[in-house]
Amino acid sequence: MNQMLPETQTRPAVILVETQMGENIGAAARAMANFGLRELRLVAPRDGWPNEKANAMAASARFILDDAYLFDTVEEAVADLALVFATTARERGQMKEVVGPGEAMERIRPHLAGGAKAGILFGRERWGLTSDEVALADAILTLPVDPDHASLNVGQAVIICAYEWARGAGRDIPFTTPENPPARKEDVARLFEHLESELDAANFLKPPEKRPRMVRNLRNIFIRAGLTDQDVRTLRGVVTALVRLGQRN
């Protein structure tokens, strides 16, 4: 286990959220190795970590498990990333762009070339990702599955994404560097906390049962904007300035 996250990436991180079966973590690692992905992040695997069943299934991809990063929450697992996709088989009622795996990989490539980091979230075997977890992502990644047989296991979803990574790698893609560095998720999270704590103080986020949905909708507005570092600083200044304005009046 090694928790020193890399400064830059040459390939996106695969992030497995509360995976229940060690075999599925091993199968995902093997799929990653097959198609050239390397960075695995695990959020609270059900049976703890390390996991013997995962190791057995990974076979020669064991090195990916040995180098995996472990996190308690999805928020922590994406904190240093600037571009995050959430895989889901169902429409989630969130105003987020939906892309296929080929398109997702095409977007990740120039992003990494520009020095920022990216990752793809894969949910639990039984019920995928929660709405709050999906809300953390910039866009939804979905696969062209038959709606009558949409249930893919984690290893299968990972291998299709990894395959698209390898397929695209053969293509000659003109790398473009983003002109402005996108904000890290932890800075965006701090902006959200700032805004929401002031809105709580202002009694804006009520009644309590509506608060989670209001927060999610509000966050999604800013996530869709693809905030840069400068944008985050600006918006924090805006919140502070508005509160102070009221104090003066």
Added chain:
Amino acid sequence: MNQMLPETQTRPAVILVETQMGENIGAAARAMANFGLRELRLVAPRDGWPNEKANAMAASARFILDDAYLFDTVEEAVADLALVFATTARERGQMKEVVGPGEAMERIRPHLAGGAKAGILFGRERWGLTSDEVALADAILTLPVDPDHASLNVGQAVIICAYEWARGAGRDIPFTTPENPPARKEDVARLFEHLESELDAANFLKPPEKRPRMVRNLRNIFIRAGLTDQDVRTLRGVVTALVRLGQRN
């Protein structure tokens, strides 16, 4: 079990050659169902047929197993087909064209449309297809695997081919971003005026020579977010709430 082969096909047959583990046959069936393939042909599965482990793994794709065709040899399994691909991870020293899965599916499509039948051979877990079996095929289908980690299990190889089938079928991603009416520009403009007048009152937009640029950057954040009507109402409420909060303190 039904040995009356179809006169025509709308999708290629998946042909599993002497598969050893029932679980892998079940996983292949599930992968086929996920991406719209239907016709499974089995050549001498090691543990006989039907197979309880295959059924358990197939889950809702069980109907594909129930309709599978059983053969003693690869020659019999491809006898009625006119276009056959052999999947292999290694170069086989045969003067055969080598294509990727996307290319293979592109060739199969017009072929089926012309009334002929096609299939894809997948070899044994341990050692794939024999040279004689590869020789029966029109071309070799290979996947862009990392040469150091080339070993794909049968279910994984099948799912990538099936995924390419669905992708090429132009089957769109199964759902898209929910449609929410975008805000009219005049409502967005009123939001900007509201925000900027409060920020002017707060002395946030200074010095004066920098104001136009600051305003432009701030507006662009919200324009990039693609605000809906609901978003505009929410954000106006946010501005009002923050100013009022300060007034109360």
